[in-house]
Amino acid sequence: MAYDHIERGIIKFLQADIPLAPRPYRYLSEELGCSEEEIISRIIKMKNRGLIKRLGAVLRHQKAGFTVNAMVAWKVDENTKDQAGQIMADFNEVSHCYLREVPEDFGYNLFSMIHARSEEELSELIDNIARQTGLKDYIIIRSVKEYKKTSMKYF
Amino acid sequence: MNRLTTLEKEIINKLQKDFPLSKEPFKEIAEELNIHEDECLNIIASMKARGIIRRIGGVFDSKKMGYYSTLCACTVPESDIEKTAALINAQEGVTHNYLRDHSYNLWFTLTAPSFEKATEILEKLQNDTGTIIVSMPATEVYKIKVTFEMGKQDGI
Incomplete structure (x- = not known):
C-alpha cells in the first residue's frame, strides 16, 4: 500500500x-507543510478506511x-469455533480473541x-466462559516476565 | 499503588473513547468536564508520569495497513532465555515478547510488511537463536479491544 508524504507523516x-x-x-502541520485542518x-x-482503529x-x-492477566488457549473444532469465539468476545474482560493456525501437537x-x-x-x-461455550479443554498460559511491549512502528 | 480520582477516571474514559478529532482536543475534553484546559493537561501529564497512560496516539490495524502479523512461540532452555529474548527484541517488527509458564516458554508477536518477509525474519531468528520457532497466525479475529471503561470500582 502506498502512502503519500502527509499520510506517512501522520502515521x-x-x-x-x-x-x-x-x-x-501544530508542529506536525508545519513540518508537513499543510494546515492543522488538513491533518x-x-x-x-x-x-x-479502517487504517486507524x-x-x-x-x-x-x-x-x-x-x-491479573492471562492468555487462555482453548481447543475448539471447526463446527463450534465461531459460536465460542463470539461468546468470548462478548465478555468485557476479554480484550483479544483469535482463532489461530497452531501445530497439531499443541x-x-x-x-x-x-x-x-x-x-x-x-x-x-474462565469457569464462566467454559460453561457458556461448552469448551472443556483449555490451558492458562501466564506471563512470567515482560521482555517487550511496544506499538508497531510502520515508518 | 495508584488510586485514581473520579476526575481522572472521567478523563481516561474521554481520552480512550471519544478523543476529539479537532485542533484543540484537550480543550474540548476540559470543557466537557467543566475544568480548565491547563488542569486537564496537568492531570494527563501526571497519569503519564505515574505510568497509568502509556501514550496518547493512534492504534493501527496492521492488516488494513497491508501488513502480516503472527504470534510466535519457542522452547528455550532456561540458561539461554535472556540472550534469546534480547535477540528477538532487537528484531524490527517484534512488538510483544513474554516469558510464559508453558513448555513453549517464550512468546512474541511479529508484524512484517508481507508473509514472505515474516517468513524470512523467522528463519533468520531461528538461525540466530538456535531454536525452532512456531508461528501461529490468526485465521479469525473475534475481538480486539483496546479500551477499558473505568467504572467506580476500577483504578485501584
Missing part, C-alpha cells in the same frame, strides 16, 4: 505519543487496576486474553 506521528499541548498537531481531515479519512489513550492495564487454537482484578475473578471468568 509516524500517531504511532508515537501526541504532545500534551493545546494544539498538538485532522486526513486522520478522519484514515479512520474511516482508534485514536486516544493507550493504558497500562496493570496500573489501571487490571492486575492443538489449542482459540486464544483469549483475559484481564481481571483478582485471581478469584480470573478463575470465575
